[in-house]
Amino acid sequence: MRKYDHLFFDLDNTLWDFTANSRLAMKQMLDQNNILPKSIAFDDFFKVYEQINKSLWSDYHFKKITKQELIVERFSRSLLVFGITDMDWKEINHHYLENMAIQTGLYPNTLETLGILRSRGYLMYIITNGFREVQRAKLANCGLDGFFTKVFISEELQTTKPHRKIFEHALKSTNASKMKSIMIGDSWETDIAGALDFGMDQIMFLNGGLHELPREIESKLSTANATCLELKPQIRTYFIDEIPDLITIL
Secondary structure: OOOOOEEEEOOEOOOEOHHHHHHHHHHHHHHHOOOOOOOOOHHHHHHHHHHHHHHHHHHHHOOOOOHHHHHHHHHHHHHHOOOOOOOOHHHHHHHHHHHHHOOOOEOOOHHHHHHHHHHOOOEEEEEEOOOHHHHHHHHHHOOOHHHOOEEEEHHHHOOOOOOHHHHHHHHHHHOOOHHHEEEEEOOHHHHHHHHHHHOOEEEEEOOOOOOOOOHHHHHHHHHHOOOEEEEEOOEEEEEEOOHHHHHHHO
């Protein structure tokens, strides 16, 4: 008898390659709008943008800033570093999100793995903190939408991972029990710690070590020489390097 029936997936940087796709979308947006002068290398700008955007998203997850503050400040602060000011930041963000929605890069063997899981009868869902105007378009454009029965978007629910409310809503809406459910994601802060605090098992997608773990968790993994930890009684945290590794756990 299998342990899980309900699989809850994060989208960005778990199935959809956010790092690669965002880079492509940003380059397209900047070129289309002639924003960066030739004297500024795209790589230099994008490195600054990534750092600022990551910090702002963390603040957004923990409700320290609003969506509007995030979409304005990630561009105003990044471009200010290079002396670019007085632009329509909301319009720039709009063009960027339009380009994001049409990117289709997935992690290797994502569609094949989801197909196998579906053939085994698992019920699969998305829980994402992304913006509603692009998340469903992403799913449709890259062929993921047909795998998922329901999509839970934080903005529509007015709560974000890692807060308990979004997990409670998702399980209630799918008539799923904690004991038969597992959360799969790339972010320790939002996906894994959120589900762990909620009392649900989780799978951390490490992407060959590119997705970060807290130092104390890395130490525990190394000491135990394991791919699974019990950080709370009877709650399991698994670690995988590639998406197809899900098949060996599930």
